[in-house]
Amino acid sequence: MKPLLYQVARNIDEPVRVLKECHQHFYDNLHFHSEYQIMTIIEGKGTYFIGDSFGNFNSGDTFIIGANLPHFFRSNQEYYSPENGLLSQNISILFSPDALGEKFKDLQEFHVIKRFLEKSKSGLFLKGVARKxxxxxxxxxTEKNGFDRLIYLFKIFNYLSQTDDLETLSHVTYDTEIKAGDTEKINSVIGFLLDNFTRDISLADAADVANLSVNAFCRYFKRHTRKTFSQFLNEIRIGNACRQLVEEDLSVKEAAFKSGYYNISYFNRQFKTITGCTPSSYCRNINIKHVH
Known part of the structure; x- marks a missing residue:
């Protein structure tokens, strides 16, 4: 009863694989894989869930996802309508240290990379100069092949191991005992929440989607997402409100209503709990960033 195991197609002796993907929307099922992943969003917007961290992503963002760390990237709703002509593009660098062999991994020079990879098991987000x-x-x-590609990736790792422009995303890490199975149920629930968060959703509604009793669903959902149902739903809603405040220039009241909140006081409390600031402060900070 865990997220979907995603098998990355590669040669068994290939330590680095680079994927250039262009689709209507990103792969939006909760999944994990044994490879370490550097994912750069070339084009597209939406929401991400990595470990136990939920937030928005935009073009130019880069995420580093450790081995076996559950995650998904879901494009905004407009990307699911073909008539909009929108595309979601990314470049993913997938690295498998095991393909290098134990002797190579034991080299002193590789230790700094091993420490960085260990850090990435919580998921990392790049900001500032590192993002660019x-x-x-x-x-x-993407222009390099073979050994040149591996050497270039090591240079990237060396840079990332020294920069301060990294934000840790997940508060929890995941062990390697995750097994594939029972994936349709949790992805159905997450999809239901992402498609319907603007309306009133009860715990019983979500439990019905999973075909579980309310008590069994609470345990099931917490085991998969490391969050309670209400935490997860509020983070989806507040994330949407943040996006609307930034991209659509809505008033706080409008953003709250369009994110599924009908009590402005409750919205303000949840906004501050999740973001650390009030909606008005958030808007002021965004405006200052835009000016500079």
């Missing part, structure tokens, strides 16, 4: 650098590096590595 990795956008360029992700594009450049």
């Amino acid at each position: 650098k990795l956008l360029k590096s992700s594009k450049k590595i």
